[in-house]
Amino acid sequence: MHKQTFVAGAMVLLSSASFAADSCGQVTIADMNWNSASLMANIDKYILEEGYGCEIELIPGDTMPTGASMIEKGEPDVAPEMWSNAMRDALQKGVDDKRLRFAGSSLSDGGEEGFWVPKYLVEMDSSLATIDGILKNPQLFKHPEDDSLGALYSCPAGWNCQISTQNLYVALGMEEAGFDIIDPGSSAGLSGSIARAYERGQGWLGYYWAPTAVLGKYEMVKVDFGSGIDEEHFTTCLTQEDCLDPRPSMWPPAPVKTMTTESFATREPAAYDYFTKRSFTNNKMNVLLAWMEFNQADGEIAAEYFLKNNEEMWTNWVSADVAAKIKASLN
Numbered sequence: 128m129h130k131q132t133f134v135a136g137a138m139v140l141l142s143s144a145s146f147a148a149d150s151c152g153q154v155t156i157a158d159m160n161w162n163s164a165s166l167m168a169n170i171d172k173y174i175l176e177e178g179y180g181c182e183i184e185l186i187p188g189d190t191m192p193t194g195a196s197m198i199e200k201g202e203p204d205v206a207p208e209m210w211s212n213a214m215r216d217a218l219q220k221g222v223d224d225k226r227l228r229f230a231g232s233s234l235s236d237g238g239e240e241g242f243w244v245p246k247y248l249v250e251m252d253s254s255l256a257t258i259d260g261i262l263k264n265p266q267l268f269k270h271p272e273d274d275s276l277g278a279l280y281s282c283p284a285g286w287n288c289q290i291s292t293q294n295l296y297v298a299l300g301m302e303e304a305g306f307d308i309i310d311p312g313s314s315a316g317l318s319g320s321i322a323r324a325y326e327r328g329q330g331w332l333g334y335y336w337a338p339t340a341v342l343g344k345y346e347m348v349k350v351d352f353g354s355g356i357d358e359e360h361f362t363t364c365l366t367q368e369d370c371l372d373p374r375p376s377m378w379p380p381a382p383v384k385t386m387t388t389e390s391f392a393t394r395e396p397a398a399y400d401y402f403t404k405r406s407f408t409n410n411k412m413n414v415l416l417a418w419m420e421f422n423q424a425d426g427e428i429a430a431e432y433f434l435k436n437n438e439e440m441w442t443n444w445v446s447a448d449v450a451a452k453i454k455a456s457l458n
Contacts (some may be wrong), residue, residue, distance in 0.1 A: 157188030237380030280333025344416030
């Protein structure tokens with residue numbers, strides 16, 4: 128009798144442990160107000176609900192207010208795509224004070240900036256993937272108002288990247304090589320200039336960033352300056368209006384992290400482990416953003432599209448039994 132009681136008790140304990148491992152409570156996720164972050168939030172919602180049994184609430188978010196709320200109030204539990212440079216010191220203090228955790232990289236290659244050219248130009252002449260090759264061929268990048276000049280499209284006025292682009296224009300000797308710098312007037316003007324060049328099969332050279340729908344729609348190649356990245360010089364000089372001696376440097380990648388509260392990581396270790404693995408390359412995200420734009424899809428619709436069409440990717444983020452639950456729900 129005593130032995131039977133012991134066995135029964137052990138089975139109850141094992142059952143309870145199994146339930147605890149599979150259970151998940153209420154979780155709040157920031158649905159940030161740009162497409163890649165909203166897509167991630169909705170993917171996370173679907174996976175945590177269907178695979179882990181969590182109760183998910185998506186709440187509106189943006190970088191600064193979401194970060195401040197997570198530090199001060201412990202809410203929301205998760206920020207899927209935190210561009211951490213925007214409030215680096217505050218977020219690091221939150222980690223040091225055991226309020227926050229950096230779970231993993233939302234974008235495995237970070238936020239990406241640079242000068243880009245159409246892929247079809249590089250396929251024609253591989254040297255056009257380098258600044259040296261471009262400087263020898265200004266005639267391939269015709270200025271819209273002066274055929275004798277090459278054109279470098281910059282950021283719109285007021286964007287910090289306008290400063291770094293101007294300083295790199297000087298550092299790379301582009302004026303001496305026959306290039307003029309163009310202010311596109313707006314983000315739409317900049318993306319529109321890429322679209323026009325691509326549709327006409329013409330040369331284009333300018334600043335752009337990833338992940339974006341534009342780079343998902345139009346295949347572009349990032350220009351190699353041959354300089355590597357000098358992060359200190361980039362930060363202290365190339366991004367400053369009073370940079371007196373600009374030297375070439377590629378843009379340092381911006382860290383883009385999934386951030387959680389410490390309480391969430393402690394309370395839901397299995398769900399937290401998922402966030403340490405969930406990550407996208409910029410190339411993949413560019414394609415997904417282009418799909419969203421073309422189909423006028425919101426984050427929820429795009430999340431289901433991603434899960435149905437990218438099983439080989441997301442199954443690496445979860446265990447086999449969790450993957451089986453998600454696949455069943457999708458079917």
